[in-house]
Amino acid sequence: MLNQLRLDHANMARMLHVLNLKHKTLAGGERPDFQLMREVVDYILSYMDGFASPLEKICVERLQEQAPEHLPLMEKMASDYRKLKPRLSRLSNDIDMILMDNVLPMDRFADDLKAYLDTHRAYLRDEREGLFPLIDKHFSPEDMEELRQALPESAEKELERLQLAYPDLYAELRGAEVPSL
Numbered sequence: 001m002l003n004q005l006r007l008d009h010a011n012m013a014r015m016l017h018v019l020n021l022k023h024k025t026l027a028g029g030e031r032p033d034f035q036l037m038r039e040v041v042d043y044i045l046s047y048m049d050g051f052a053s054p055l056e057k058i059c060v061e062r063l064q065e066q067a068p069e070h071l072p073l074m075e076k077m078a079s080d081y082r083k084l085k086p087r088l089s090r091l092s093n094d095i096d097m098i099l100m101d102n103v104l105p106m107d108r109f110a111d112d113l114k115a116y117l118d119t120h121r122a123y124l125r126d127e128r129e130g131l132f133p134l135i136d137k138h139f140s141p142e143d144m145e146e147l148r149q150a151l152p153e154s155a156e157k158e159l160e161r162l163q164l165a166y167p168d169l170y171a172e173l174r175g176a177e178v179p180s181l
Contacts, residue, residue: 002136002144009132012047013124015040020117026110034098041092048085057132058147066138073130080123087116 014017018040022032060078086139097104139147 001134004148005135009124009127009140012044013121015044016117016120016124019113023110023113023117024050026106026113028139034095038092038095038099041088043093043094045088048081048088055147058143059135062139062143063134067134070134070138073134077123077126077131078125080119084116084120084123087112087119091116 020039022037025032060071060074063074091109094104094109094112098109135144137148
């Protein structure tokens with residue numbers, strides 16, 4: 001189960017890397033593929049909805065019982081994760097506006113995208129350095145099974161779906177390295 005979480009983590013890092021490449025295109029004065037950005041943002045929003053609540057609930061419950069001294073870290077991480085969604089929703093709305101040919105200040109959009117990427121990367125770093133070691137240390141095999149059953153379909157299955165539905169996005173994801181955060 002921890003390996004699946006790490007794989008999902010790596011796939012999210014790839015998604016952020018694709019958005020970062022589009023940000024670099026935008027910062028260079030060129031128009032990125034906003035439709036591709038739309039697909040990435042949709043995926044992340046969907047994944048956040050299905051992933052955050054079960055993971056937060058189970059991890060907080062287990063750590064309250066097993067390692068209450070780490071509860072402040074879990075609460076901070078949960079709070080940080082919840083703050084990502086409004087930022088991403090704003091970007092989603094802005095992308096919609098751009099795709100409908102509405103006028104939007106590109107410098108503001110680029111700044112918002114960069115701020116979101118920096119914040120989400122910091123969260124992934126906290127997850128890798130803080131949450132995963134706690135799960136590894138304090139979760140029993142039964143806890144891991146409960147966590148596995150509570151989480152949505154794995155990101156790998158979602159990537160298979162994306163390959164069929166959005167071949168351009170899938171090609172970018174498969175070509176994207178897993179950046180070190």
